[in-house]
Structures are given as structure tokens and as C-alpha cells.
Amino acid sequence: EVQLVESGGGLVQPGRSLRLSCTASGFTFGDYAMSWVRQAPGKGLEWVGFIRSKAYGGTTEYAASVKGRFTISRDDSKSIAYLQMNSLKTEDTAVYYCTRDLPGYSSSWYDYWGQGTLVTVSS
Amino acid sequence: EIVLTQSPDFQSVTPKEKVTITCRASQSIGSSLHWYQQKPDQSPKLLIKYASQSISGVPSRFSGSGSGTDFTLTINSLEAEDAATYYCHQSSSFPLTFGGGTKVEIK
Numbered sequence: 001e002v003q004l005v006e007s008g009g010g011l012v013q014p015g016r017s018l019r020l021s022c023t024a025s026g027f028t029f030g031d032y033a034m035s036w037v038r039q040a041p042g043k044g045l046e047w048v049g050f051i052r053s054k055a056y057g058g059t060t061e062y063a064a065s066v067k068g069r070f071t072i073s074r075d076d077s078k079s080i081a082y083l084q085m086n087s088l089k090t091e092d093t094a095v096y097y098c099t100r101d102l103p104g105y106s107s108s109w110y111d112y113w114g115q116g117t118l119v120t121v122s123s
Numbered sequence: 124e125i126v127l128t129q130s131p132d133f134q135s136v137t138p139k140e141k142v143t144i145t146c147r148a149s150q151s152i153g154s155s156l157h158w159y160q161q162k163p164d165q166s167p168k169l170l171i172k173y174a175s176q177s178i179s180g181v182p183s184r185f186s187g188s189g190s191g192t193d194f195t196l197t198i199n200s201l202e203a204e205d206a207a208t209y210y211c212h213q214s215s216s217f218p219l220t221f222g223g224g225t226k227v228e229i230k
Binding site: 035037044045046047050061062063064097106107108109110111113114115116 | 124155157159161166167168169172173178208210212214217218219220221222223224
């Protein structure tokens with residue numbers, strides 16, 4: 001059974017950093033691209049970023065709102081995807097979901113989602 | 124950035140009615156459009172991929188159509204369990220984007 005479990009959320013002050021983890025199981029993690037999507041309280045879904053599998057260079061793409069502040073990485077040996085969030089702003093407050101993408105260079109649909117982890121940025 | 128505009132924002136529907144949700148893209152995205160259902164306090168769930176392709180385990184009353192810039196999600200014979208917010212999502216080009224969502228309420 002495919003499972004994605006996010007962790008690392010919590011309360012953080014503006015300007016500080018936080019790292020989220022997404023631990024995957026039930027599939028060959030290294031074969032798949034992974035994405036992060038967030039949802040501010042009471043709002044819609046917002047795509048955050050994407051990391052390709054190592055077969056496609058392990059390169060990343062980001063939303064303009066987080067580019068230069070957030071970094072996605074992966075450790076295929078541990079089946080974990082990370083979202084490093086620096087210089088956090090109050091508007092980054094959201095539930096953060098990791099999602100399984102498809103093998104390949106481009107992104108596609110998300111057939112599996114984690115349960116989400118809440119990040120609250122407040123002084 | 125490709126903007127996805129969903130309509131309506133909200134719909135109140137009686138059971139067994141047909142529901143139609145539209146998603147318009149600001150430029151052509153071919154068939155790279157996917158639909159998700161999100162119930163309160165749950166993660167989104169994939170309903171339709173590539174505009175019209177069904178997903179295993181999703182009830183057959185859910186269907187999708189369209190290509191280019193105009194897409195439709197149809198729920199035939201709405202059931203009480205379909206109360207949720209529905210989102211479209213494009214994977215044609217980065218940055219990826221979602222529509223603003225359509226909340227479906229059961230009367």
C-alpha cells in the first residue's frame with residue numbers, strides 16, 4: 001500500500017526556517033518525481049514545487065511565491081522527500097501536502113497525497 | 124503562468140441532480156488537466172486525469188471532458204457523499220496551477 005507521511009510542521013516565527021519531511025512507502029521511491037502542494041486555512045490548493053527522479057537529473061521547479069526561499073531535495077536511500085523553508089513569511093501559513101508524481105521529466109497528476117502537516121508562521 | 128478559472132464557486136444541489144463544473148485555462152493546455160475532490164479535513168483525491176480518463180475506484184458518475192482551454196467535470200446523479208470542494212489542476216507547464224475550487228453542497 002502506498003503511503004506518504006509528512007512531518008516537521010509546527011509554529012515558527014517570521015524570518016526563521018523549517019524543514020518538512022515526506023516519508024514514502026509501498027512503492028519504489030527513487031523511480032518517482034515528488035511534489036509539494038499547500039493549502040492556507042480556508043483557502044484553495046497552491047502548488048509549491050517539484051523534484052524529478054535521479055533518472056531525470058533530480059532537478060527542481062518552484063512556484064514564484066517560494067522560489068529562492070524554499071528548496072526541495074530527496075534521499076532515495078531513505079525514501080524521503082524534504083521541503084526546506086527559509087525566510088518564512090506569515091503568508092506561508094498552510095497545511096503542506098506531499099504528493100506522488102509520475103516517473104518522467106514532466107509533472108502530471110497526483111494519485112497519492114499525504115495527510116498534510118500544518119505550518120504556522122507567527123510571532 | 125497559466126491561470127485556471129473555475130465556475131461556479133459554489134453550488135447547492137439536491138441528490139440525484141446532475142452537477143457540471145467548468146474550468147477554463149488562460150491558454151491552451153491540451154489535455155493536461157486533472158480533477159480532484161477534497162472533503163472537509165481530508166487530503167484531496169484524484170477523480171479524473173488527462174481531462175477525461177477515469178481513475179480506478181472512482182464511481183462512474185464522475186466524468187470529465189474538454190481539451191485546449193475549456194474543461195468540464197460532470198457528476199451524474201449526485202449523492203450525499205459527493206459534498207466536497209472540487210479542484211482542477213494543470214500539468215502542461217511550470218509553474219503548475221490549480222483552479223480556485225468549486226464547493227458543492229447538498230440541499
